[in-house]
Amino acid sequence: MAWLIIDRSLKKPLIRQIYQQLRTKILNGELTAGYRLPSTRQLAEELEVSRNVVLEAYDQLLAEGFLEGHQGAGTFVAAGAYLKRTEMNTPFIVENNSPKKNDNIIDFRSGIPALDLFPRKQWGNLAKRVSIETDHSLFGYDSPEGRIELRTVLSDYLLRTRGVECHPDQLVITTGATQALTLIAKLLISANDKVIIEDPITHEIQTIFQSYGASLLPISVDENGMDTNQIPHEIKPAFIFVTPSHQFPIGGTLPIQRRIQLIEYAREGESFIVEDDYDSEFRYEGPSISSLQGLDPNRTIYIGTFSKILSPALRLGYIILPPALIERGRTLKYFSDLHTPSLEQLTLALFIKEGHLEKHIFRMKKIYRKRRDFLKEQLYYQFGDTVKIHGDSTGLHLVAEFDGIHFTESLLSRINNNGVKVYPVELHTINKGLYSNYIILGFGNLDEDKIAEGVTKIKRVLLNK
Ligand SMILES: Cc1ncc(COP(=O)(O)O)c(C=O)c1O
Structure with a gap:
């Protein structure tokens, strides 16, 4: 043969x-x-x-x-082993469209914590303890809402640090905030429902809600977050989505008057407010702001994540449901993926219970504040009063507004070709065209050398535009 x-x-x-x-x-x-x-x-x-x-x-x-x-x-x-060819049988090659990783690029992507400062030793020791010492039942299927050990320490932690009021039974541990957003969409959106949402807002969130049939009703934001006066009263939305502690990406913090306005609106129309509290632990100016959820736990669905305070790789987040939505929320979580991995949940429960989380946040906040200050210094040094900075009081990114510059595709790719990646606010807008001179600069995962080099390179490209 x-x-x-x-x-x-x-x-x-x-x-x-x-x-x-x-x-x-x-x-x-x-x-x-x-x-x-x-x-x-x-x-x-x-x-x-x-x-x-x-x-x-x-x-x-x-x-x-x-x-x-x-x-x-x-x-x-043998007979019957011939399979007629169809197009489906012909081998195909999947094009890899995911962005190519370039380790030398200075990436100002927002929302990435300092990956080299993850508390590997403590996490590793706890993970080992969980893996070796816990009852063997841990390795079986678990309940959709998540481990009670984690839900209990988390509800204490949230009350202490965020003024969030919840019983552990209201918590569902999710695979990051992203899964929480999907569960909310499944829970509350019927085809053609309106969702009131900040504009701009992360484009992934827009896509999630739209993919469940929502039509988005964008409300513009200012330096104080969503401009609640613009919300129309004649409609009944499925829910109102807000990032009140640190509007993404512009960065405003919603004042109490607007929070109350939102709650009254939700009460009046019997709808819900979805509060995405994705990075408020890192607040640099003034005292920490309490959650909107604490004002009306029956009208607010609260979402949190460990992606920014620990690591996005853990894929751990949570959702706090008002009592009326608990049963359905758990059922939807069950049919999504049964439950979030139990070993990671228990490791995190110990990490919080033994005080490591709060120590880690305390330590990281000092580091991020220094990085933020350094980035601002560098921007002012290179661009003087032609740059305005927004939303730098909280979180892992700020927004820079440049006089007379339009971050077009070609300008962004020239910056990229010079070894720096920046992200236009326009990527996240619903009504286009208002933010073409704004970029988002994440600083969590960049040390001072990288920040200085990155800003210098941006300047070089902008000067030669
Ligand atoms: C506003 C906002 N909400 C939610 C998320 C999703 O976070 P997670 O990693 O927990 O899915 C992000 C991610 O950066 C975000 O910017």
């Missing part, structure tokens, strides 16, 4: 090579039913492999029904 090719330079075992080539030839009809294959000895000699190799390949094909052996008469291609 000269048409079988053995390639010894491949890592693929010889048995597998013979098996796969024969299988393909049978499936596509090159070898038809009743065809008599050479004896194992003959084929082994032809291919210069040991007889056992051929025997095992034949055995596998016999076991799967591609071949049949007649005692003493040899080995034959």
